[in-house]
Amino acid sequence: MSNFLSYTLQSVPWGCTFALVAVGLVLTYRATGVFNFGFGAEAYAAGVIYTELFDHGVNRVWAAVIVVCVVAPVFGAVLEAGLFSRIPVGNTTAKMVTALGVMVVLPSIVQLFPGTGNLQAPFAPFFAPVIPIFQVGSFFINGIELTTVLATMVTLLLLMALLYSKRFGLPMRAAVESPKLLELTGVNSRSVLRSSWMVATMLAGLAGVLFAPVETPVTPTNYSIILVAAIAAAAVGALRSLPLAVVGGVALGMVQGVVQGYIPQTSVWYSALVPSLPFFCLLVLLLVHPGMRTLDQSSDPMMAVEPPPPTPALAQRPPHINRLIHRFRWILAATFALIVITFSPGPWIAALTIGGAYSVIFLSITLITGLAGQLSLAQAAFAGIGAATTAQLTINQHVPALVAAVAGAIVAGGGGWVASLPALRLRGLPVTLLTLCLALLADNLLFPTSWIGGGANGLTVPRPHIFGIDFSDVDSKSFLLLVLAVVLAVSGVVHVLLRGTTGRALAAVHASPVGAASSGVAVRRLTMFVFFLSAAIAGIGGALFAMSFLQESPSDFSWFWGPTFLVIVVTVGATTVEGAIEAGFGYALIAQALTYLPSTGSSSSNAVQSAVTVLVLSFGAFTYASHPEGIVEAAKRGIATTVLRAVPANPFERVGRKNS
Amino acid sequence: MSTLLDVRDVSKSFGGNAVVNHVSLSVEDGSSLGLVGSNGAGKTTLFRLIAGELAVDSGDILFQGRTLPPRADDRARIGIARTFQIVELFGGQTVLDHLLVALQAHQRRQGPWRDLVHGGRTTPEERAACMEILSVVGLDDRAQAPASTLPLGERRAVELARALVCGPRLLLADEPSSGLDGGETAQLISIINRVRRETGLAIVVVDHDLATVEALADHVVAMDAGSVIAHGTFAEVTTNVDVMRSWLGVTP
Amino acid sequence: MSVLELTDVHAGYGPYKALTGVTLSVQSGDAVALLGSNGVGKSTLVRVASGLVPTSQGQVCVLGRDIRGESVHALARRGVVHLPEGVGLFGDLSIEENLLLRLRRVPAPTRRRRLAEALEALGPLGSRRRTKARLLSGGQQRLVAVTGALAAQPTLLLADEPALGLSPAAADEVYAALERVRSTDTTLIIVETRLGRVENLCDRAVVLSSGRVAYDGPTSGAQDVLTGLIQRQPE
Ligand SMILES: Nc1ncnc2c1ncn2[C@@H]1O[C@H](COP(=O)(O)OP(=O)(O)OP(=O)(O)O)[C@@H](O)[C@H]1O
Ligand SMILES: [Mg+2]
Helix, strand or coil, X not given: CHHHHHHHHHCHHHHHHHHHHHHHHHHHHHHHCCCCCCHHHHHHHHHHHHHHHHHCCCCHHHHHHHHHHHHHXXXXXXHHHHCHHHCCXXXXXXXXXXXXXXXXXHHHHHHHCCCCCCCCCCCCCCCCCCCEEEEECXXXXXXXXXXXXXXXXXXXXXXXXXXXXXXXXXXXXXXXXXXXXXXXXXXXXXXXXXXXXHHHHHXXXXXXHHHCCCCCCCCHHHHHHHHHHHHHHHHHCCCCCHHHHHHHHXXXXXXHHHHHHHCCCCCHHHHHHHHHHHHHHHHHHHHHCHHHHHCCCCCCCCHHXXXXXXXXXXXXXXXXXXXXXXXXXXXXXXXXXXXXXXXXXXXXXXHHHHHHHHHHHHHHHHHHHHHCCCCCCCHHHHHHHHHHHHHHHHHHCCCCHHHHHHHHHXXXXXXXXXXXXXXXXXXXXXXXXXXXXXXXXXXXXXXXXXXXXXXXXXXXXXXXXXCCXXXXXXXXXXXXXXXXXXXXXXHHHHHHHHHCHHHHHHHHHXXXXXXXXXXXXXXXXXXXXXXXXXXXXXXXXXXXXXHHHCEECHHHHCCCHHHHHHHHHHHHCCCCHHHHHHHHXXXXXXXXXXXXXXXXXXXHHHHHHHHHHHHHHHHXXXXXXXXXXXXXXXXXXXXXXXXXXXXXXXXXXXXXXXXX | CCEXXXXXXXXXXXXXXXXXXXXXXXXXXXXXXXXXXXXCXXXXXHHHHHHCCCCCCEEEEEECCEECCCCHHHHHHCCEEEECCCCCCCCCCEHHHHHHHXXXXXXXXXXXXXXXXXXXXXXXXXXXXXXXXXXXXXXHHHCCCEHHHCCHHHHHHHHHHHHHCCCCCEEEEECCCCCCCHHHHHHHHHHHHHHHHHHCCEEEEECCCHHHHHHHCCEEEEEECCEEEEEECHHHHHCCHHHHHHHHCCCC | CEEEEEEEEEEEECCEXXXXXXXXXXXXXCEEEEECCCCCCHHHHHHHHCCCCCEEEEEEEECCEECCCCCHHHHHHCCEEEEXXXXXXXXXCEHHHHHHHHCCCCCXXXXXXXXXXXXXXXXXXXXXXCXXXXXXXXXXXXXXXXXXXXXXXXXXXXXXXXXXXXXXXHHHHHHHHHHHHHHCCCEEEEECCCHHHHCCCCCEEEEEECCEEEEEEEHHHHHHHHHHHHHHCCC
């Protein structure tokens, strides 16, 4: 019993860390309408700056004050002015994508600065180092822990006073729903929203500073772990209640402490169960918490005053340009592909192969996001499941590689189908969180298991052997052709669904669920199918990806790739098949091109390279608000319009008439 | 004539508040029922219960003598169509697409299977069926316009066309005339009456405009605070003392 | 004193032009009915007056000052209350909070009294003051929005179809309340599609037709113009 007590009490400070971040998430969500996936990244940046300031001789307290009270609010104001203020109020998808963009891009930016790879944080700002300050029963609280607990309690009280106050909180909550209507009551809603963002990022700054000394070295991964645990804590209050978020955070910390205390450290369960505990909690809460159903339901009552959103490029492209592209695109693409394949040197062939595999994975995102309007963060995990199944079947059951890949697709599809079941009742944010949960669980439980993902070293994956052709060279051109054939087939399927009855029906469901149901659209069947197919396609992509490396390694499919892929695809264009393909090849080719940069051979330069690749492709997440069809697609529209101006009449029409 | 819709002793409450309180009413095949009552009387909630958007707490709803399937889309496919108090359109989709979605859903010719096997293209018959309904509601020249850019009167017409395109047996129309001007209301009434004459469609119409109710409904049911307080012809109901007080606001 | 002066105002949304040269002058204490069929620009006109929709040409003066460059909230603080088309409430806030937002600029003791009065005016709804507005019926939401706008005691009230979705009884009550407001020195501009509702309240009617003023004069004369316009419409 006394063990139990000390396990629980000991983990209160740890739980307070979750609670603090959870409170930050809830406040941001309620005061800005954005579920800030970037919170962990912001905290990480704050932690880095805090540490750097300290390393440059700034006193700990001052460093903390500078970060929390100056750097963070300025950053918040910049975020608001530069990004979030440009998003129309009702567009929750754009808000989420932009927040995901912050999550993916900000750590990459920070890591571009030399020396940020291996920072050791100074101690907490206010108390002496790890010297015990308090004694409670049989254990001690040190300065860091005391700071965390106090900061959490003070923050909670201040924020509750703020959010529920009539003077400040009321306009804040109103501004989320409709800035225009709030203006009509005589409140400057721009400045309200800006202050909300400043307060929100100050919280991220505070969390970053407090957390840095606990978990050294300061890395983005550590911060994202905290972020997920905090989401689980916030889910206790349905992402809306501040006090319940704190309760959730502390409870989560305690449960973790108890589990950690009773399960022996040598047990297999220890490494698997303890870190996944928050994900399980989040999963259960998402499934059973009644408050989740009413999330994301409000719509701006002043919508009619806004000008209509820009139409997607395809609809705007003049018909004869469409016809032109349509007529020649196969010939153009085939010629181009032949030239490229014939003349490319080995490493580029390999890069193109990987690009093809990426394209397939990205097409799965086109399907679920572009078609069903649902943001899924689990596509990388589904790809991983496909790859792992393929590997296991070929190695252990000696199944032919292609058959194994199809089996992998079906298993991954099954995963997608499971994910769709809760998605039938929920929509928007909770579904996105659910996919995040699934990705994390796969990452922590499935991939490290030897008979599934093969553990840290992964598994070897052979390439297929059909018609007596051997595909097994790393830079085999025939394997590239095989991959291209799969890309072609998958994009055909996705294209037909996008433009056919399914696409139209799902767009209807997305715009008005009640309206669609009242018209007889079989919402459940379509949703389940899209989730299944999308996961299956990701599974095929994963199998191809593993085959192109002849190796399946779980780190290729770690959960963080889910949001990264999503942001990249949305950036380039999630509403057309071309978007995914361009993104896939673009990603692989840019990565290949970057290998020509002067390299120091150290692991940090690798990190820089992947950071740059991600940066290049995902900066456009920030343009998502104005170009929901993607920047590349938008650029094409621009070019088409320019070309049109230069060529006033349609030459082909005239030719046709002469001939007849 | 047989009973098309039979609502038997249906109740629904939210957080202990009885919003629909032991309501019974029935609609004959091909007839029309006006449903009136003060704001918050529970009219829209009753529609949501019939259409399957909400589940009843107690009571039964029978359609053509059978219990209804639980989900809204299934109910729509067996012939219950609905328009909304605040229009529910499919965002920026074109007017024609709105009708295609409903038509294809109704004919069960919608979804991945059709797309993969038949290439997902719209057939000329489907297009013709939609255009015919559009010409009935007077929107044939708007087929390619994005619905969100239309004025309110035409948006309501799109909703009506979408409801009619699958040939429903029962139409639930929630305040069809709200926000329309005199000319538009007259047009709407003449469309609905014409469709009813031609197809034998039964309707339940909620409205606060007396003239609209009188023009559309053979029979009127009045509700207040979740319960039915009067029923009969338009004249009978509008001269009922309780109705006059709670809905019309005149003291007899 | 002139409360609202529009001179040759053009305004619209993107490429769509809703107003094409409207000139209008409203004096303090006037009660003006803004009539016309749907889509002729009535809502746009009141949105221009409250600063929500910018003009592309022409001049707008509210309470004696040109509003060019003035923000919506600044105008609202000068006593312009716009009851927008549609619901006009924050669905996630409670009835009480929605009312309080309208009363933000009133000093505390008066605010408490006026809040109590407003809740009183809502009748049975007043006892559900903590209910989220989104859970109310369409008509109930409109009633709360109208009550909030009136509680703000505006200098210029721009009411866009105040009785939309209300039962005849509730609509009568709303117009009775507007009648009471009129006897203070509030200037009223009321958008309506039905002339019958405003005949008693307003002495002056402005009829719009395709973005322009088709009639401006006593309410009694508006009926002929309206019928004429409807008949001229191509069927
Ligand atoms: N989800 C809900 N939770 C709580 N109360 C609700 C909910 N939905 C409706 N109500 C309440 O039920 C009552 C009836 O609402 P309903 O929308 O059916 O009224 P109505 O008769 O259509 O009124 P109106 O004429 O104004 O449209 C209202 O008091 C409303 O507040
Ligand atoms: Mg209603």
